[in-house]
Amino acid sequence: MHRGYYILAVIVILGAAGCQHPRPLPPSAHEIRAYSEPEVVLARSALPTRPVPPLTKRVLNGIDVLQRERFAPLRGLRIGLITNHTGTDRQRNSTIDLLHQAPEVRLLALFSPEHGLRGTLDDKVADGVDSRTGLPVYSLYGARRSPTPEQLKSLDALVFDIQDIGCRFYTYISTLGLCMEAAAAARIKFFVLDRVNPIGGVVVEGPVYQGEPQFVAFHALPIRHGMTVGELARLFQRERGWDLDLKVIPVEGWRREDWFDLTGLPWINPSPNMRSLTQATLYPGVGLLEFAVSVGRGTDTPFELVGAPYVNDLELAEALNQAGLPGIRFVPVQFTPAASVFRGQRCGGVQLIVTDRNKLRPVDLGVVLIQTFYRLYPRDFAVEKVHTLLLDRNVLEAIKAGRPLAEIRQSWAANLAEFERRRQGVLLY
Numbered sequence: 001m002h003r004g005y006y007i008l009a010v011i012v013i014l015g016a017a018g019c020q021h022p023r024p025l026p027p028s029a030h031e032i033r034a035y036s037e038p039e040v041v042l043a044r045s046a047l048p049t050r051p052v053p054p055l056t057k058r059v060l061n062g063i064d065v066l067q068r069e070r071f072a073p074l075r076g077l078r079i080g081l082i083t084n085h086t087g088t089d090r091q092r093n094s095t096i097d098l099l100h101q102a103p104e105v106r107l108l109a110l111f112s113p114e115h116g117l118r119g120t121l122d123d124k125v126a127d128g129v130d131s132r133t134g135l136p137v138y139s140l141y142g143a144r145r146s147p148t149p150e151q152l153k154s155l156d157a158l159v160f161d162i163q164d165i166g167c168r169f170y171t172y173i174s175t176l177g178l179c180m181e182a183a184a185a186a187r188i189k190f191f192v193l194d195r196v197n198p199i200g201g202v203v204v205e206g207p208v209y210q211g212e213p214q215f216v217a218f219h220a221l222p223i224r225h226g227m228t229v230g231e232l233a234r235l236f237q238r239e240r241g242w243d244l245d246l247k248v249i250p251v252e253g254w255r256r257e258d259w260f261d262l263t264g265l266p267w268i269n270p271s272p273n274m275r276s277l278t279q280a281t282l283y284p285g286v287g288l289l290e291f292a293v294s295v296g297r298g299t300d301t302p303f304e305l306v307g308a309p310y311v312n313d314l315e316l317a318e319a320l321n322q323a324g325l326p327g328i329r330f331v332p333v334q335f336t337p338a339a340s341v342f343r344g345q346r347c348g349g350v351q352l353i354v355t356d357r358n359k360l361r362p363v364d365l366g367v368v369l370i371q372t373f374y375r376l377y378p379r380d381f382a383v384e385k386v387h388t389l390l391l392d393r394n395v396l397e398a399i400k401a402g403r404p405l406a407e408i409r410q411s412w413a414a415n416l417a418e419f420e421r422r423r424q425g426v427l428l429y
Contacts, residue, residue, distance in 0.1 A: 057253050057254070057258065057262055057263055057264055058253055058264050059196060059251060059252065059253040059254045059258075059263035059264060059265055060090070060251065060252040060253055061089070061090070061193065061194065061195045061196065061251055061265065062161065062192065062193030062194040062195065062230070062248070062249035062250065062251060063087065063088070063089050063095050063098065063161055063193045063249075064089050064090055064252075065249050065250065065251075065252055066193060066249050067089060067098065070102075071099070071102040071103075071104070071105050073191065073247060073249065074099070074102070074105045074157070074159070074191070075104040075105060076104055077105065077106065077156040077157045077189070078106045078108050078154060078155050078156045078157070079099060079105060079106060079107045079108060079109075079155065079156070079157055079158075079159055080108060080109040080110070080111060080147070080151070080152065080155045080157070080158045080159070081095065081096060081099060081107060081109070081110050081111065081158075081159050081161065082110075082111040082112075082113070082140070082158060082159065082160045082161070082162065082175065082176075082179050083095050083096060083110065083111075083112075083117070083159075083160075083161045083162055084112060084113055084115065084116065084117055084118070084162055085117070085118050085268060086161075086162055086163035086195075086268050086270050087161035087162060087163075087193075088266075088268065090264075090265060090266070092266055092268075095161045095193070096110065096130065096132070096133060096135075097132065097133070099159070100133045100135070107133070107135065108135070108154065108155060109135060109136050109137075109138060109151065109155065110130055110133075110135050110136065110137045110138070111137075111138050111139075111140050111147060111151075111158075111179070112125055112137055112138070112139055112140060112141070113125075113140050113141055113162060113171070113172055113175040114140075114141040114171045114172070114175070114271070115141070115271045115272060116139075116141075117130065117137055125139040125140075125141045125142050126139055126142060127139050127142070138151055140175050140178070140179070141171075141175075145174075145175070145178050145215060146175075146178035146179055146181065146182045147179060147182045147183075147186075148182075149182075149185070149186060152182060152183070152186040152188060153186070155186075155188055156188055156189060157183075157188055157189035157190065157191060158179055158182075158183050158188065158189070158190050158191070159190075159191045159192075159193065160176055160179060160190070160191065160192045160193065160229065160233070161192075161193040161195075162175070162176075162195075162229070162270075163195050163198075163268065163270045164195065164197065164228075164229050164232075164270070165197075165198055165199065165270055165274060165280040165283060166197045166198060166199045166200075166201075166224060166225060166226065166227075166280070166284070167223060167224060167225075167283055167284045167287065168206075168209060168216070168217060168221045168222065168223050168224075168225055168284075169216040169217065169223070169287065169389045170270075170271075170283070170287075171215055171216060172229075172270070173218060173219075173229065173232055174215050174216070174217075174218035176192070176229055176232065176233060176236070177213075177218040177219060177232075177236050177240075178218070180233060180236055180237065180242060180244060180246070181240070181242065183244060184242035184243055184244040187243075188245075189245045189246075189247070190233070190244055190245065190246050190247070191246075191247050191248075191249065192229055192230045192233045192246070192247075192248045192249065193249050194228050194229060194230030194231075194248050194249060194250050194251045194428070195228060195229060195230075195251065196228065196251055196254045196258065196260060196263055196265070197226065197227060197228050198259070198260035198277055198280050199224070199259065199260070199277075199280055199281050199284075200226065200256065200257055200258065200259055201226045201227060201228065201231075201256035201257075201427075201429065202226060202256045202257050203224065203226055203361070204222050204224055204225060204226040204416060204419065204420060205222060205223060205224040205284065205361055205362065205363035205364070205416075206222045206223030206224055206284065206363040206412065206416070207222065207223070207390075207392040207395050207411075207412040207415065207416075208220055208221065208222045208412065208415040208416060208418070208419050209221055209222075209391055209392075210392075210415075211391060216388070216389055216391070217391055218236075219232075219235070219236060219239070219240075220239075220419070221419070222363075222412075222415075222416055222419055223284050223288075223363050223366075223390075224284045224362065224363055225419075226256070226423075227423060227427070228251065228428070228429070230248035230249075230250060230251075230428060231248075231423070231426050231427055231428055231429075233246060233248060234246070234248065234426035234428075235422070235423060235426045238425070238426060239422070248428065250428050250429075251428075251429065254429055255429065256427075256429055259277065259357070260277050260280075261277055273296075273297050273302040273303070274302075274303075275300075275302065278304065278354055278357075279301075279302060279303040279304060281354060281357050281360065281362060282303045282304065282352055282354070282362055282365070283303050283362070284362040284363055284366065285361075285362035285363050285364070285365035285366030285367075285369065286303045286304075286306060286352065286362070286365070286366065286369065287303065287366075287389060288366040288369075288370065288386055288389050288390050289306060289366065289369055289370060289373070289386060290340070290341070290389070291341065291382075291385040291386070291388045291389070292341070292373075292381060292382045292383065292385040292386055293306060293307060293308045293311075293341060293342070293349075293373065293381070293382075294306070294307050294308060294335075294337045294340065294341045294342045294347050294349070295340075295341075296335070296337065297337060297339045297340035297341070298337035298338035298339030298340055298343060299335055299337055299338070301351070303352075304351055304352050305333065305335055305349060305350070305351055305352070306349050306350055306352065306369060307333070307334075307335060307342075307347035307348055307349015307350065308342060308347050308348070308349065308373075308377070308380065308381070309342055309345045309346060309347055309348070310348075310377055310380040310381075311347065311348035311349050311373075311376075311377065312348055312376075313332035313333055313334055313348035313349055313350065314332045315376060316330075316332070316348065316349060316350055316372065316373075316376065317330045317331060317332040317350045319372050319375075319376060320350060320368065320369070320372055323368050323372070323405075325360075325361075325364060325365055325368060326356065326359040326360065326361075327354060327355055327356040327357060327358070327359035327360030327361075328352060328353065328354055328355060328360050328365060329353050329355055330350040330351070330352060330353070331350060331351045331353060332348075332349075332350060333348075333349055333350060333351045334346060334347065334348055334349070335347055335349065352365075364405060364409065367395075367399060367405060367408055367409075368405060370383065370386050370396075370399050371399045371402065371405075374399065374400055375402065383396070383399075383400060386399075392412075394411065395408060395411060395412065398411060
């Protein structure tokens with residue numbers, strides 16, 4: 001039986017000059033029922049609909065190209081596959097099954113990242129056995145984050161096939177880097193079956209990480225990096241100086257400006273709470289707040305809701321809309337998340353409505369969200385928890401000081417421009 005909860009959404013008309021002063025509202029507001037299960041879609045009868053872009057391409061991911069080549073690059077090799085449920089071809093056939101059945105390819109082991117082989121877990125992942133193939137499954141999100149020498153000693157190569165979403169603190173790219181490092185140490189080959197960046201490869205945003213490697217910041221990347229996993233692998237190898245035999249099986253038919261829904265590829269939720277392209281688009285900004293407030297985990301629209309028990313939904317929506325961010329507007333809402341921060345508590349907040357994804361800059365959105373929460377609710381908002389993923393003390397202090405968005409953006413402009421120069425030599429598309 002579905003475990004439900006209710007969202008009380010109050011739709012307020014926001015004029016060009018801003019909202020009127022918040023006033024008490026009658027209880028007979030729009031009532032939207034939602035569920036924590038990912039397959040149930042939130043009813044949005046009161047919200048504007050957006051046309052679905054036409055499919056204009058037939059894009060092939062790396063696994064599709066490898067199939068067409070009859071797995072020639074892997075013939076005769078003993079393989080370990082780093083993958084999860086997103087590792088499929090255009091017809092949703094599992095990369096695990098495809099490699100297991102491929103003649104002259106010896107698939108010997110599987111390695112699973114955060115959320116597990118099937119992409120359903122939010123906690124630590126244990127080792128196990130794949131019921132379909134009987135192969136051992138080694139967790140890379142438990143007691144260890146990279147393969148051990150013992151696990152690699154009988155392998156000739158590692159193959160990586162996981163869908164990323166284009167954000168520095170989405171941990172699959174850290175798993176990529178750690179596995180590359182382990183392969184270099186073991187002196188075995190490394191293959192990346194490349195996949196498109198769902199939110200495009202042109203725009204890069206945010207401060208460039210400057211510290212020591214950690215799981216939410218493996219390398220010196222901005223928050224929105226605008227690269228594919230294959231391009232990131234090339235960048236990691238060049239800048240880490242690994243002696244590694246790396247080969248990227250490239251995507252075909254994708255341009256950097258293409259969003260995922262223009263590729264004709266099937267959307268498979270990369271993680272339990274990443275259920276749509278809209279959510280992936282918002283994540284580089286909204287995700288920054290996920291340890292400080294509810295970002296909708298435990299609802300059926302994670303990363304499209306932001307709130308807390310201490311928030312006046314009308315006040316927050318008015319303040320955010322007055323910020324004038326392009327490509328997005330904010331609707332006051334009340335909701336009760338079934339998981340994560342403020343689980344089971346009634347939260348006031350906003351629903352984020354993307355009106356133009358090409359104009360939206362999600363990192364700017366994140367800065368404005370943090371700044372607005374801190375300005376309106378300085379005693380309640382746990383602003384220091386933002387540092388967990390932001391990882392830039394100067395930017396956080398500027399946000400707390402109420403510095404203008406343009407000034408904050410300028411503070412990382414030089415490093416961001418340098419990153420764009422750094423990546424030029426490794427881009428494939």
